[in-house]
Structure formats: C-alpha cells, structure tokens
Amino acid sequence: MPDLLRKPPLLATPLITHVVGSRVIVYETTTSTNDCALRLGGDGTVIVAETQTAGRGRHGRAWHSKPGMGLYFSVAFEGAVEGLAFAAPLAVRDAVAPFADAKLKWPNDVLIDGKKFCGVLVETRKGRTVVGIGINVHHMIEDFPEDVRHRATSIEAATGVHCDRGELLRDVLTHLDERVMVIRSGNVDTVFAEWADACDVVGRRVRWTRCEGVVDAIDRDGALIVRAAGGLQRVMLGEIVELEGA
Incomplete structure (x- = not known):
C-alpha cells in the first residue's frame, strides 16, 4: 500500500491549481484537520492527516479515521466561499469517476452502490472557511464499526480498485480548485445547479x-x-x- 506520508505524489511535483494547494501540510496524527485548517488558515492551505483522534462529520458525529485506510484532509479559505458545500462533493465524485460511478446524496454525502464512502463538512469561524473531506479508500467492511457496516463502504470494498491515496488527493484538489474558481468568478449558480441536479x-x-x-x-x-x-x-x-x- 502506498504510504501517503512517506511517498506523497502530491508533494513530489507542484499542483497545477489556482488557489487550492497553495500550501500543503501533512500530519501523521492530529485531532481534526478542520480544526487545524481553521487555526492555521491561509487561502488554499491543505491540511492532510494519516489519522484523526477527533474527526467529525455533520451534527457532530464521529468520523472513524483508521490509519493507512482513508484520506482525511481540509482546505482553508480566507473569507466566505459561497457554494463550497456544493463544490466539494462534486469534486470527489469527479475524482473517482475513472473507477466508480459515485452518486451524491443530499446534502453532501457521496455514495457508491447506495453506501457512503465520503463525507463533507464545511465550517466557518472568525472570517475563515474550511471544507473537510473524509474518504474511505482501502477499508474492508470489517474495518468499520458494526453499527455502520450496513451503510458504509470504501472505494476498494465497492470496486476492488486499490487506488493511490496521493493521486486521489491530487485529483480531488484539482477538481475542487476548478469549482472554487467558478464560484469566485461570480458563477456560483453554475455550481449550485450542477450539485442540485446530481442530488437527484x-x-x-x-x-x-x-x-x-x-x-x-x-x-x-x-x-x-x-x-x-x-x-x-x-x-x-x-x-x-x-x-x-x-
């Protein structure tokens, strides 16, 4: 299994983006990548962690961040970014499109075969906005807590594809950057319409x-x-x- 921390393709060559990935910080362990991003800031700063001790999703639900299995990261933006909650799940869907027919579930979950493999959490604090994205990549069903196994999956469990986490991160950030630029050009309605249609x-x-x-x-x-x-x-x-x- 490629190790994101020791062999990160994302960091080996520059991202070709406008704002997302202006700075990339990788931790082996942190409490929450969203908390780190809110604290450190910097427009486009990406915080990546191999594991989180206090990862969370919507409604304060715990997000299980098993080391070596998933992709857990947050992107910070200075000021408000309207439509970020629409842009992020679309970016994940597009990043996995080569090997998975992912679907969006209102408001911002991403599913494969009706089971959740990705969650998105947008938070704003003191004029700073962050989007946290958690993706189950290599998990097998037995890796999930028993109470969520019926509704959770991972890319590998659902498709059999053992994708490189660094390359997946690069692709998600690239697609996110594209939509952030659309939003900042005044065309948030375009991203909203795409998201609303995808929620079906x-x-x-x-x-x-x-x-x-x-x-x-x-x-x-x-x-x-x-x-x-x-x-x-x-x-x-x-x-x-x-x-x-x-």
Whole structure:
C-alpha cells in the first residue's frame, strides 16, 4: 500500500491549481484537520492527516479515521466561499469517476452502490472557511464499526480498485480548485445547479422529524422545499432527512 506520508505524489511535483494547494501540510496524527485548517488558515492551505483522534462529520458525529485506510484532509479559505458545500462533493465524485460511478446524496454525502464512502463538512469561524473531506479508500467492511457496516463502504470494498491515496488527493484538489474558481468568478449558480441536479432528490418522497412529503425544489441555500400535507415546508441542511429508496 502506498504510504501517503512517506511517498506523497502530491508533494513530489507542484499542483497545477489556482488557489487550492497553495500550501500543503501533512500530519501523521492530529485531532481534526478542520480544526487545524481553521487555526492555521491561509487561502488554499491543505491540511492532510494519516489519522484523526477527533474527526467529525455533520451534527457532530464521529468520523472513524483508521490509519493507512482513508484520506482525511481540509482546505482553508480566507473569507466566505459561497457554494463550497456544493463544490466539494462534486469534486470527489469527479475524482473517482475513472473507477466508480459515485452518486451524491443530499446534502453532501457521496455514495457508491447506495453506501457512503465520503463525507463533507464545511465550517466557518472568525472570517475563515474550511471544507473537510473524509474518504474511505482501502477499508474492508470489517474495518468499520458494526453499527455502520450496513451503510458504509470504501472505494476498494465497492470496486476492488486499490487506488493511490496521493493521486486521489491530487485529483480531488484539482477538481475542487476548478469549482472554487467558478464560484469566485461570480458563477456560483453554475455550481449550485450542477450539485442540485446530481442530488437527484426533486420529486422524491422524504421523511423528517416533523412530517413527510414530496420534494418540490431545492432552494439557493441548499434547503429542500417539501410539499407536505400542511403546505410547503423548508427542510434545512442541518436537519435529518431520510430519502425513500436511498
């Protein structure tokens, strides 16, 4: 297995990007790459860790960062980057396209064969925005905690492909940079439309804490507009939504 820390193809030659990867810092262990990125900052700085002791996903859920198995990294940006939560899952989907038909699940999970292999977490603090991306790369099903094995997978478990983590990181960062440049050129609507289409949720029935209904649209903030018995309801990104058939 290639070792990202000892033989990093990403660091051997420069990234051909505009902002993402302006600086790359690799840790063997850290608490959370998002925390490091928020603390260190620098527009386009990438923080990579072989393992995290306090990795987290949405709603504060723990993200299991087993050493040597996954790709755990965050990218820092100075100021707000509208649409970053749309750009990141699209970048992952495109990076794995040569060997996996990945799908997006609202709001920002990436799946292979209906199981999650990638999560995205965007956080903003003191004028700085970071996007954290966790990708299960080499895990086998037995590597996951028992309570998530039915819904989790990895690139290798799902496809049989033993991809190089450094090359995968390079590809994700390249695709992310492309979309960040689109956003910064004033065309965030282009990225939003691509993300909304990829989520493929409009017209589907959903259930959430209050009631259930059919998704009528996705608004510009990424929230679902659901047609329920009591009329239109707005379901925010932070709320738990279960998609039937997903």
